[in-house]
């Protein structure tokens with residue numbers, strides 16, 4: 325048979341941790357992948373380097389100023405279209421020239437481009453877990469209507485997807501519960517009273533994964549695992565009671581599914597996001613990948629322990645929000661994004677993140693969210709409120 329043409333990728337958040345890893349996977353198989361479009365926000369130097377290497381016909385950045393700066397950095401004779409702002413990202417996500425959209429913008433800013441990709445019926449390699457936390461039902465319904473395929477990049481969900489055999493998770497009826505593994509983050513063994521004084525630099529120093537700043541802080545508070553419990557329930561339509569969390573500091577077992585005969589199906593691998601990304605980009609094919617191999621004898625042991633809810637209340641807050649309803653998870657996410665940004669600026673203590681979220685949830689009565697506009701509106705209101713409350717504190 326004739327060799328198939330390369331799969332064309334559009335990468336949102338190309339300049340971030342997941343974006344860079346995605347392009348490393350694509351570069352390893354130039355015969356299999358071509359890059360149709362790259363979107364970044366502010367780092368035009370890196371975006372220009374990536375664009376020069378892959379020559380996509382379409383780029384996107386956050387502002388007109390950045391677009392001008394980017395254009396000046398591109399090599400002579402290469403003049404791609406440069407789209408701008410949220411509308412530009414959404415247009416890029418729906419480009420007819422793209423087969424697979426990597427959704428790797430951080431935070432709620434990833435929702436509208438993710439929805440645009442799903443509405444356009446794309447294969448979506450979804451790293452932006454916040455979009456499922458904000459609008460999981462809408463994304464699932466839209467995908468059902470358009471035939472879009474959502475492939476989870478998040479390592480835990482990717483592990484479950486691999487363990488359970490792919491797209492429709494055909495064995496879901498056999499699943500008793502899902503067990504998400506958590507590294508425990510940099511403060512896993514700290515005394516609870518020591519956490520008051522931890523700094524952003526300490527929170528950013530993750531023991532097993534190298535990631536962007538927001539998700540690194542989320543890992544330190546365990547909010548990342550809370551968002552992932554919501555992500556799992558929204559991806560597979562499961563109640564929160566079916567998703568457990570276990571702390572596994574070595575980050576080798578990436579999650580497990582417990583079946584109704586007592587079997588545990590797990591996925592193991594190195595703590596390198598390229599494994600999950602490559603699985604999504606190649607799906608259903610598996611391409612070889614040059615990542616470090618796990619040496620079990622060197623590791624010696626894999627350990628598991630319960631999460632410490634006293635020290636890390638964010639995990640419980642996320643479970644409560646999920647049980648309370650869809651609008652509560654929007655408020656949870658908005659308060660968390662505001663609080664994490666304040667913590668990174670040095671204007672909120674570490675434990676203030678959980679308090680800010682608890683406060684936001686306590687003040688929220690619940691509301692109907694029929695569409696993306698109402699979700700983005702609640703997101704904006706919850707952010708304003710969280711910011712005002714933090715200023716008064």
Ligand code: NAD
Nearest residue numbers: 337338339340341342365428429430433451452453535536
């Ligand atoms: P990052 O901070 O390294 O990169 C974020 C990317 O988003 C950058 O390209 C940035 O330019 C872009 N961006 C930021 N704000 C934007 C905006 N307003 N509009 C458009 N683009 C914007 O983050 P990351 O670690 O790569 O994480 C990206 C997403 O993937 C997050 O949702 C995160 O939870 C998820 N994720 C990351 C990892 C990981 O290992 N890094 C693992 C699992 C899931």
Ligand code: MG
Nearest residue numbers: 478479480552
């Ligand atoms: Mg994860």
